[in-house]
Amino acid sequence: MEGKKISRREAISTAGKIAITAVITGVVAGVGGYLAGTSVAPPKTVTKTVTKTVTTSVAPPTPKVELTVFSLWSGKEEENFLKALRAFTDETGIAVKHVPQTTEGLMIGLPTQFAAEASVADVVVAPWPAWIRELGKEGHIIEVTDLIDPSKYPPSYVKLVTSDGKIYAAPFKAWAKPGFWYKKSFFKKHGLTPPKTWSEFLDLLEKLKKIPGIEAPIASGDSVGWPLSDVTEAFIIGRGSPDLQRDLIAGKVTFTDPKVRAVFEDLVDLLKKGYFSVPDEWTAQIDKLWAEKYGIYFMGNWMTTMPQVKDVKDLGFFPFPETKGAVAGGDWVIVPKYTKHPEEAKKLLKFLAGPKGQEIMVRAGGFLATNVDVPAEAYTPADKAVVDFLKTVEVVPDLDDAIGGEFQRTFWDQLKLLWTRPEMLDDVLETLAEVHTKAVKKKS
Amino acid sequence: MRRNITPLLFLFPALILLAIFVFYPTIATIWTSFLSWRGWKSTGFAGLDNYIEVLSRSSIINLHRSLLKGPPLGALPHNIIWVVIHVPLSMFLGLLLAVLLRRVRGGFLIKSVIFLGMVIPMVVGGILLRFIYDEHAGVVNAMLRAIGLGWMARTWTAYPDTALFALIFGSVWIWTGFCMIVYSAGLEGIPEELYEAARIDGASGFQIFRHITIPMLKPATMTNLMMTVLWDLKIFDIVYVATFGGPGRATTVLALEMYLDLFFKIPSNPGTAAAIATLLTLITLAFAVYMVRVAMVRR
Numbered sequence: 001m002e003g004k005k006i007s008r009r010e011a012i013s014t015a016g017k018i019a020i021t022a023v024i025t026g027v028v029a030g031v032g033g034y035l036a037g038t039s040v041a042p043p044k045t046v047t048k049t050v051t052k053t054v055t056t057s058v059a060p061p062t063p064k065v066e067l068t069v070f071s072l073w074s075g076k077e078e079e080n081f082l083k084a085l086r087a088f089t090d091e092t093g094i095a096v097k098h099v100p101q102t103t104e105g106l107m108i109g110l111p112t113q114f115a116a117e118a119s120v121a122d123v124v125v126a127p128w129p130a131w132i133r134e135l136g137k138e139g140h141i142i143e144v145t146d147l148i149d150p151s152k153y154p155p156s157y158v159k160l161v162t163s164d165g166k167i168y169a170a171p172f173k174a175w176a177k178p179g180f181w182y183k184k185s186f187f188k189k190h191g192l193t194p195p196k197t198w199s200e201f202l203d204l205l206e207k208l209k210k211i212p213g214i215e216a217p218i219a220s221g222d223s224v225g226w227p228l229s230d231v232t233e234a235f236i237i238g239r240g241s242p243d244l245q246r247d248l249i250a251g252k253v254t255f256t257d258p259k260v261r262a263v264f265e266d267l268v269d270l271l272k273k274g275y276f277s278v279p280d281e282w283t284a285q286i287d288k289l290w291a292e293k294y295g296i297y298f299m300g301n302w303m304t305t306m307p308q309v310k311d312v313k314d315l316g317f318f319p320f321p322e323t324k325g326a327v328a329g330g331d332w333v334i335v336p337k338y339t340k341h342p343e344e345a346k347k348l349l350k351f352l353a354g355p356k357g358q359e360i361m362v363r364a365g366g367f368l369a370t371n372v373d374v375p376a377e378a379y380t381p382a383d384k385a386v387v388d389f390l391k392t393v394e395v396v397p398d399l400d401d402a403i404g405g406e407f408q409r410t411f412w413d414q415l416k417l418l419w420t421r422p423e424m425l426d427d428v429l430e431t432l433a434e435v436h437t438k439a440v441k442k443k444s
Numbered sequence: 445m446r447r448n449i450t451p452l453l454f455l456f457p458a459l460i461l462l463a464i465f466v467f468y469p470t471i472a473t474i475w476t477s478f479l480s481w482r483g484w485k486s487t488g489f490a491g492l493d494n495y496i497e498v499l500s501r502s503s504i505i506n507l508h509r510s511l512l513k514g515p516p517l518g519a520l521p522h523n524i525i526w527v528v529i530h531v532p533l534s535m536f537l538g539l540l541l542a543v544l545l546r547r548v549r550g551g552f553l554i555k556s557v558i559f560l561g562m563v564i565p566m567v568v569g570g571i572l573l574r575f576i577y578d579e580h581a582g583v584v585n586a587m588l589r590a591i592g593l594g595w596m597a598r599t600w601t602a603y604p605d606t607a608l609f610a611l612i613f614g615s616v617w618i619w620t621g622f623c624m625i626v627y628s629a630g631l632e633g634i635p636e637e638l639y640e641a642a643r644i645d646g647a648s649g650f651q652i653f654r655h656i657t658i659p660m661l662k663p664a665t666m667t668n669l670m671m672t673v674l675w676d677l678k679i680f681d682i683v684y685v686a687t688f689g690g691p692g693r694a695t696t697v698l699a700l701e702m703y704l705d706l707f708f709k710i711p712s713n714p715g716t717a718a719a720i721a722t723l724l725t726l727i728t729l730a731f732a733v734y735m736v737r738v739a740m741v742r743r
Contacts (some may be wrong), residue, residue: 072568107707111484115484138484159537225688225690278598278599280599343656344503405709408705413688413689414692416602416690417694419691420604421604424692431692
């Protein structure tokens, strides 16, 4: 019996030591394993996403090359994108496989592959110009200066992906964050009208708050954090000015500046009055908007393609009251230097950046073209309304996308804090100012 | 001679794997932490610069905050709070459940259900925590409403003052199953004769638990203690999924800061990421060595 007892204790003790060894080695091997792996062998890319191959419907020569394209689009947006890819295949005979990515997957996975001087994707569509510029400066993507005609695009869309006179990406999609979306039938049922002035906006929020069943007048989206930064930027532009947004991007002012502070005080005032919901997953919030738990939701023009919107004809939007500007951004096409099919990849880049590829996307809806040769009649009514609105205001870049990096993450994170603890405004602004100053300094 | 070489030959394949996947990456990480980087390119020797930068960051140790002032205290203090709260709670609940369910008919079924928290991937656990603490759909708030405390209902992970504790308490649910199973194994190893002798000598239930069960469970306690502390020190996945270290960095931990330095900075900073990894390793190593020495001395 005694011998048996000692044996068990020894077994447990030994098991503990084995476990410790395993855990320690696991921790140590973390970063090192990754870094070491890059020099030993290219990392194996694992994707759980569904891949869709576009094949030719006509009868061009048997495709010898199949390009792999990465983008963040899935669902309806992917369906539309596949239409453009299919047209490219029909025209060139080059097959294309689209692999949808998550934000983290693309933002993290691609530089990881590039560090190993490899790339699964031949062509990538990405919405982060700062990230693209950095990849260009590090020599991981092909310069496209000679592949596109910059005069065919809004200058800012080219400038954002230009560094030291070299253009690193072709503008593809333009998107805008025009204002607040609402359910028309809900507004009609409660006798509500879209506000035009700030005081009308405040009246609307108060009316919405009093409607039984409403959890909060304004839905707050959460994910990694961009929905909160979108609505905050609308405040910066609407309650401040488009120049204030530009100055923040350029680092001419920072978050402790009285002008910026005044904007945030307006925002905090609404937060304290309970007009904004607690942040929750951004697509689930569209469901709740449609279920009439919220009255309005600030979102980009891709709202018209969201499956949670049961009837797009019942979806309306109104601009941020009295605003003189709106954020518009884009998606750019890049070609990794490590592609095995550079010539075919360049052809696809030119097709997507050209009027033909973009017109297909525009006609499918939820897409604003960057190429000026795309005809106006190609737009759906909902998208045309957004385009028409954008013609009446100054278009400015997205603040956190333009600066990127640690500032972007901190901006998202601090806004999450502000949403639940508006009384911490001073702390939030100081933290943002500190990171913002460092980021714009590094950028310049 | 052959007898001496044979065991080494058997060890050889394992040693090669360890060399490639453990020793080399470990040394590479430490070396990386002493280099300066521009993106993924090393630009020279940096000495202790990366360590100084990391340790002077408010996201690692926030000198302007305290428990009284509220979060964020910094990643390192957050890791320590994890250890201070999560370890005793998980171990106490694990022991309690193991003892209570020891002689219960069908106890293994209840144990299996409790152990489910350990079976699910931690990423799924993180997502579950988000749902559990949701203001409108979460079970925690449903329970609060059921007992008349509906005024307390809120999305617990969305507020800086409750997010860290919400994650820790949620993880107790996930980790208690492990402690319970280790204690259950330990309980099975205690000879029944000891209990019988104690009863004959007139010992009460509490005395038996205090003087027989607890001392006999020391090896199991050591295992639980070591495993739980190490798990808390390297916690990442639950935090990443449930809060991403927010709001306002109120829940950030060392492993997450390491990840952010490597993947979320433009340009990436492998030097500081490796410095955090090395610091994390030193902390876990120091604790593990101490615990192993204590265990060996007791034996």
